[in-house]
Amino acid sequence: MTKAFAARGAEVVVVDRNPPPADDERVSTIIGDLNDPEVRLSVITEGTAGVIHCAAITSVLQSAGMPAETYQANVANTAELLELCRKHSVPRFLLASTNAVVGDVGEKTITADMPLAPLTPYGATKAAGEMLLSGYAGAYGITASALRLTNVYGPGMKHKDSFVxxxxxxxxxxxxxxxxxxxxxxRDLVYLDDVVAGVLRVWDSGFTGRAILGSGRSISVLEMVETARRVTGRLLPSEHIPAPRGEMPAVVVDLSASERELGYHPTVSFAEGLAAVWQDFLHDELHADRRDSPELDSVIARS
Structure with a gap:
């Protein structure tokens, strides 16, 4: 995301708890937590063109175990950022949301106009974020977009706790x-590059309201495991455990509105995307081995 905007010549400022994996002179990074008021004040200032708010507790399982922390990260911080945008006349706000805001709809196809009926703290906090966004758009004229993302995956997710x-x-x-x-x-799994392309289309078009960004194809968990076995060449033994509360039987999304209004067309298949993720994991593993090995370190120093 940051690379895509920086490549256009935009001045990009990122807030992250951790340093970026590689420095990019076109991107400024503020190392900190959005729970810190000083961090929020340092990133949203006069002249800011817009905010793309992706920071959140995104794990359904984590949210069930820590609902208060999830509220702070997903609702309170969103409210604080929106208020700073109001004070500094920031015209645009994009919120990374989720189709979990509609709850369990069984095998039905999810559309952006379905009523909000979340069943987990994660879904509820994202629904609250959407309502805050709508309120600030209506009262203060902020160009507001709630992007309901399906299961996003791609390189750089080694620290995540999701299934991929x-x-x-x-x-x-x-x-x-x-x-x-x-x-x-x-589940509908959408590759990171497709999401970035969708965000750029939302930004360029000035789209307001809700938009679903997904792959448009839902596959079973069993299919995911089989695809991972083919891509990695590993055995990947598996065991079945009881499903937690709030586990949805299916996430099937309708992309027709996003295609029509945004020209959004995802192109990366799950097998292609998973192969890229596997290479990213292998790369990190190789470099971790080198860092841990004195012999390899000395070779690197001589080369």
Whole structure:
């Protein structure tokens, strides 16, 4: 995301708890937590063209175990950022949201106009964020977009706790993959590059309201595991465990409105995207081995 905007010549400022993996002179990074008022004040100033707010607690399981922290990260911080945008006349705000705001709709296809009915703290906080966004748009004229993302995956997600990085870690270590329930529950997984392309289209068009950004194809957890076995060439043994509360049987999204209004057309298949993620994990593993090995360090120093 940051690279895409920087490549256009935009002055990009990122807030992150951790330093970026590589320096980019076109991107300024503020190392800090959005819970800190000073961090928020340092990033939103007069002349800011817009905010793309992706910071959140995104794990459904984590949110169930820490609802107060999830509220602070996903609702309170969003409210504080919107208020700073109002005070500094920032004209545009894009919020990374989720289709979990509509709750469990069974096998129905999810559209952007479905009523809000979240079943988890994560879904509820994202629904609250959307309502705040709508309120600030209506009262103060902020160009506001709620982007309901499906399961986003791609390089750079080694630290995440979602299913794709868990598959990759298991492939590296030989550990067993835990599958909730029978594994037939379906999810829409969208590759990072497709999401970035969608965000750019939202930004360029001045789109307001809700938009679903996904791949448009839902696959079962069992299919994900089989694809990971083919891509990695690893055995990936698996075991089935009880599904937690709030586990949706399917996430099937309708992209027709996003295609029509934004010209959004995802292009990366799950197998292609997963292969890129696997290479990213292998690369990190190789460099970790080099850092841990005195012999390899000395070779690097001589080269």
């Amino acid at each position: 990085p868990r598959l990759m870690r298991a492939a590296l270590s030989g550990d067993t993959v835990r599958i909730h329930g029978d594994g037939r529950q379906r």
